[in-house]
Amino acid sequence: MKAAIIGGTGYGSIELIRLINKHPYLEVGTVVSNSQAGNKFSDTYPHISEIIEQPLEKFEPNQLADKNDVVFLATPSGVSSRMVPELIDKGIKCIDLSGDFRLRSVEEYETWYKHSPADEGYLKKAVYGLSEIYPEKIKTANLIANPGCYPTATTLGLIPILKTNLGDYDSIIIDAKSGVSGAGRGLSLTNHYAEINENLKAYKLGAHQHIPEIEQVLTDEAGNPITVSFTTHLVPMTRGIMCSIYIKLKEKVTTEDVHQIYDEFYKNKPFVRVRPIGKVPSTKEVWGSNYCDIGLHVDPRTNRLTVISVIDNLVKGAAGQAIQNANIMNGWDEQAGLQDIPMYP
Ligand SMILES: NC(=O)C1=CN([C@@H]2O[C@H](COP(=O)(O)OP(=O)(O)OC[C@H]3O[C@@H](n4cnc5c(N)ncnc54)[C@H](OP(=O)(O)O)[C@@H]3O)[C@@H](O)[C@H]2O)C=CC1
Numbered sequence: 001m002k003a004a005i006i007g008g009t010g011y012g013s014i015e016l017i018r019l020i021n022k023h024p025y026l027e028v029g030t031v032v033s034n035s036q037a038g039n040k041f042s043d044t045y046p047h048i049s050e051i052i053e054q055p056l057e058k059f060e061p062n063q064l065a066d067k068n069d070v071v072f073l074a075t076p077s078g079v080s081s082r083m084v085p086e087l088i089d090k091g092i093k094c095i096d097l098s099g100d101f102r103l104r105s106v107e108e109y110e111t112w113y114k115h116s117p118a119d120e121g122y123l124k125k126a127v128y129g130l131s132e133i134y135p136e137k138i139k140t141a142n143l144i145a146n147p148g149c150y151p152t153a154t155t156l157g158l159i160p161i162l163k164t165n166l167g168d169y170d171s172i173i174i175d176a177k178s179g180v181s182g183a184g185r186g187l188s189l190t191n192h193y194a195e196i197n198e199n200l201k202a203y204k205l206g207a208h209q210h211i212p213e214i215e216q217v218l219t220d221e222a223g224n225p226i227t228v229s230f231t232t233h234l235v236p237m238t239r240g241i242m243c244s245i246y247i248k249l250k251e252k253v254t255t256e257d258v259h260q261i262y263d264e265f266y267k268n269k270p271f272v273r274v275r276p277i278g279k280v281p282s283t284k285e286v287w288g289s290n291y292c293d294i295g296l297h298v299d300p301r302t303n304r305l306t307v308i309s310v311i312d313n314l315v316k317g318a319a320g321q322a323i324q325n326a327n328i329m330n331g332w333d334e335q336a337g338l339q340d341i342p343m344y345p
């Protein structure tokens with residue numbers, strides 16, 4: 001099956017290429033580039049020389065739909081929303097890595113993303129692609145809104161406890177940290193080496209576009225309105241996200257009790273690894289892989305649960321989950337092409 005990619009020279013795209021190249025049922029089809037059409041892909045990324053040798057192409061929706069079976073849009077928000085309708089109308093399945101189809105409310109989108117939302121008719125067709133939680137909806141979807149990187153780590157870390165009545169869900173605090181590739185390949189002063197090296201920065205306080213996405217998922221799963229305190233930090237590393245999540249518990253429960261809840265919840269989910277009691281995952285332990293690793297601890301003095309959730313932002317946080325969704329949509333093993341051991345050290 002041929003997979004097209006739009007947003008060819010970005011980080012999401014080059015990670016999709018790496019994963020599709022070793023996928024048993026997918027092969028790289030058309031790769032669209034807005035800035036480099038006509039140039040060889042390996043001119044931008046020499047590490048794919050002699051492996052993927054093809055020109056980058058212009059966006060031609062008719063040709064794209066004729067020559068490919070699925071399209072991954074690794075384009076910025078505001079761009080995907082303009083491209084998806086033309087593609088969906090031609091009958092090709094789309095998996096969008098941007099935030100354009102994740103929020104159900106167009107007003108919320110405008111408030112947080114600060115530009116025009118996608119057409120509401122197409123928004124209604126989109127299925128939120130949190131693979132572990134919505135596999136049944138994903139199976140029959142034609143348009144997947146692939147989750148954001150921070151929302152993936154956060155919601156997978158929170159949903160099992162939310163499904164119980166044990167927590168005080170007005171008290172959720174998420175302290176989130178990301179490597180610099182989370183900001184994409186575009187140049188900016190914030191991500192300049194001298195600005196980020198030996199530095200730790202909090203950013204977008206109270207204004208991060210992932211806040212409404214996290215609250216939408218948690219509210220759906222809890223069945224009650226949930227608001228969260230969510231603060232993002234930029235860390236001088238290339239890949240990786242760690243979300244340290246804090247929830248006050250209403251009853252006296254132990255780490256063992258909570259561990260059992262998470263173990264049971266994720267027992268048939270191969271990409272979520274709940275660490276043994278006393279073990280805390282680090283970002284390097286999921287590097288280059290589609291795993292979300294979770295560590296749990298209840299502090300008996302404060303009766304507060306701490307959840308540590310780590311992912312690779314470019315894999316489980318973007319391209320890997322997109323491939324997992326393509327696997328589910330096609331009825332393949334959800335692990336197809338994603339079974340690598342994380343790269344270490
Ligand atoms: N990086 C990450 O960890 C994650 C990213 N995402 C989302 O995935 C999407 C891709 O992210 P990422 O690859 O990191 O971003 P990049 O900035 O690295 O790449 C995006 C690519 O989109 C293309 N593009 C940029 N502007 C336009 C435009 N106006 N019209 C058409 N194409 C354009 C460019 O490629 P070209 O010129 O070759 O077309 C650009 O390289 C984004 O929506 C991002 O928010 C989601 C989760 C995690």
Ligand SMILES: CC(=O)N[C@@H](CCC(=O)OP(=O)(O)O)C(=O)O
Pocket residue numbers: 077097098099147148149178179180181182183209210232234
């Ligand atoms: C480190 C860094 O800057 N990360 C980005 C993640 C953006 C992203 O993934 O965008 P979506 O909204 O499409 O999910 C940020 O915090 O905005």
